[in-house]
Amino acid sequence: MSALRELGRRRYANLAIAALVLGIAAVFPLLFDPISGTVGDAIKALAFVVMALGLNVVVGFAGLLDLGYVAFYAFGALTVGWFASDHFSSVNAEAGIHLGVSEFISSLPGIHLNWLLIVVAAVIVTGIAGMLIGLPTLRLRGDYIAIVTLAFGEIIGRFAANGDQVKIGEYAFSNGRQAISPTDPIKLPFFQEFDQAFNIRPYYYVALALCAITLFVNFRLRDSRLGRAWVAIREDEVAAASMGVPLVKTKLLAYGIGAALGGIAGAFLGAYLNSVNGGQFQFGFSIFILAMVILGGLGSIWGVVIGAVVVSVINYYVIPDLLDRVATDLDLGFTVSQISFGVFGFLLVVMMVLRPEGILPERRRKLELSGEAGSADDALVEVRA
Amino acid sequence: MEAASIPARAVNTRSAGQLRDAFSKYGLIALLIAFPLHYAIVDLVERGTLAPIANNLVAGLSNGAIWALVALGYTLVYGIIELINFAHGEVFMIGSFVSFGLWGTFGLTLVTGPLGLVAGLLVTLVVAMIISGTLNVMIERVAYRPLRGAPKLAPLITAVGVSFILQNVGVLWLGGSQRGVPDLIRTQDTLIEIAGVTISRGDVLALGVTVPLVFLLTAFITRSRLGKAMRATAQDPEAARLMGISVDTTISLTFLLGGLLAGAAGLIYALYQTSIWYFQGFTAGLIAFTAAVMGGIGNLKGAVLGGFIIGIIQQISDARGEQQGILPPLGNQWTPAVVFAFLVIVMVFRPQGLIGEETREAG
């Protein structure tokens, strides 16, 4: 029975940590100007937390290394570009289609849906995209999975970047590097439409709410039948299949959930950034998010949150403010911002070599990486499931 | 190098399985033939000549020679330690950069006389190869060796990290955009022309460097003591260790060989494309990796074959920027997508590659 009590204590500990962290996070923007750049960076960082937690489901829980996570950011953001802008300008005889948007937006051509509906659409679009991308990887071994997801990420990135050349009827897939802009600001029921010109705090709180929901989903999944099945597959695919875990379905669920969370964050960023630029969905972004997961600790939920915050702080503060100043003072002749991805690459290498379990390791990973519990990678080719 | 398992050609009892097998065997080959064939028909019908597609093939082979050299590096390393050396493309990029830098140092320009040019290029080739080779060995030492016992994905992640570091070294070295390289050998000058098909100086250079290097490599691996040690380690590292082969040395040697070839490829690329930049390694890496997988990873002949095939696909895609036949307009902004589509198809339907055998440990 001590185990049960221990479990209970852990659950309350989690709740207490969550309440504390979210409480501090809720007060944070009040310390700054309503349109402060710091709060703006924090908003993006919160969206990255959601993405990192999504990627953590795929890589950390199910052990499928996904190097093409940027694809889901792209799909999420494009959902906003399609359904909350004048992209489809001539639908409904140029009168547009409007659902739950403000009076002004209702007068614009194109499809304009309420942001919450767009989130639902993004979840559906990215969830399906995630499973479709995952499907061909299921028979492959770990390193091949990484490359195939990378290839898909690049293909989708190419489509977004050159989307102006891809026409379906009279409409382009994206506006390519011209960006679909402006996209509608977020409007929630019972609230005024958000107006970035005066106050970006509402965006901050929406992002924080998304983080809270994502955290909840992550914890619930980890401690569930599904979560156990993921660990089982990660540690020994053959044994998992032999114990009745359907490999295809279970892996696809991981891909789908990870993708959907990426899509939600993408839909948020698409609305917050006011535009969807097809040229921004590059491999580097996948690694940016992966670095958060690795740095924090694969599979460790709080670790990944810390990782996302740390990498964001490095990206928005340490590199542009601290290191660049040092570089200028030392007269190095370059800025560190130019090589920020080199910095993240360096972080990945250093972490993997010196502390592969991450800042806040998950209990299982610690065991796995200590070499005591080598995960069985030698899955039999014929294990189809 | 053959993989260390028993080849298995599973005979399936079910028709679905048979269909899949048949597709996996012939579908990829059919697809690979259909792609150039389509444009050959288009050329013949629309212009009444096969010269455009023939020129695509020639240029494709030259490109392919570069990819073959890079692909050999992937295949060698994968054959020995089953690691996708993600940073390999960047080693190739550094080869280009070193060559470019040396030409500046040696003062090689467009007006350098032929003798000076040949001597200068030979020295550059040797130095670029040695620097790339050494770099590859160092990468293994620092980023992969400490993780040899770790789960397989760990070194892959560090490989990605190293790749980013080297890219940014490239950024600091020559800036963030394309950099023109003096066209030392007047690469586009036609040497031979037959029926509208031109073979340029660049084509001769690419094949003239690649072919001897591939033969040297093959001879080294099949004949020399070290090469035999490599093959033994690839088949069974534990047994090789027991036979007194130093596994560490063998692995270092493998990375050295891969790096040497990548350095040579870097030089050819700089001369042939007359433009280099920090990001070339990322694209080249993925293209060459696709080549290695297409040929059957771990298989030297396969890597060379795959390199030429991908070179041709890439050249055709680059050159066909207009709507032709039933295919949409391609052009170089779509080439990566085309190559990656082939990568996905190969990985999904024929992960063992064109000449690789399906492998598995026997039950």
Place this chain on the structure above:
Amino acid sequence: MRLRGSSAPEPAGADPAHPIEAREGHTAGQPANGSGPILAAEGVTKAFGGLLAVNDINFAVPPRSIVSLIGPNGAGKTTFFNMLTGLYKPTLGRITLLGRDVTGQRPDRITCMGVARTFQNIRLFPTMTAVENVMVGQHSRTKAGLAGAIVRPPRVRREERAAREKARELLAFVGLQERVFDEVSINMSYGDQRRLEIARALASDPKVLLLDEPTAGMNPNESARLTDFMRRLRDERGLAILLIEHDMKVVMEVSENITVLDHGEKIAEGLPHEVRSDERVIEAYLGKRG
């Protein structure tokens, strides 16, 4: 006495200290209640490239019985197991479970239909606790899906609690001490890991249990206990057990019927004392004499 391949010094059954228990009423291949076999293989063949790992095997597991599969190392026993459990697809032949054709079905489907197994080299989920391992074993008998996991309605809570309880019961049933229930499986002793693997297999409520060398690494005392345990499984839980085993004492004592494989072919089948005195079997184990 143990036989391991051809290195064994004497033929099976030459040890008079362990007479075979006669089991009247459970005669070879003939189920006592007269119904058909639970699990059957007809003409099952597996080729790896040019190598025939298993060749044209006919084999049946009657209900409520313990049958064994023996043979020298590399005889194709585990390959055969892997086909029965869906890890390999037979090149030729048919496998039926309770009369239904399950040839080439996915392993998780086969587990769901009532076949569970253990592995020759223990394959537990190393970082999971004993209880969690057994809970994974119940995967095919529980339902909670994605929505259930996130929302966690009372139905899912009940299911989770029941699964946990059942896991603890099974762990106790296979004889594990309560203090190791929440121990991570790699930290458990070898014998405990073996037991845990059986508990995990039992968690899917199988009709047939396939044990791949369960006594490997056990001392005679532990082996004897396991033998008793197998009988209990058959008698109390009505299970059929298919056993791959090298320990001839265990095999001869517990099996109602024995099938001998060598080089992928069935070379003998019958009651323990028949198999023990079979010329071809002795030859397979010891090599041709003279």
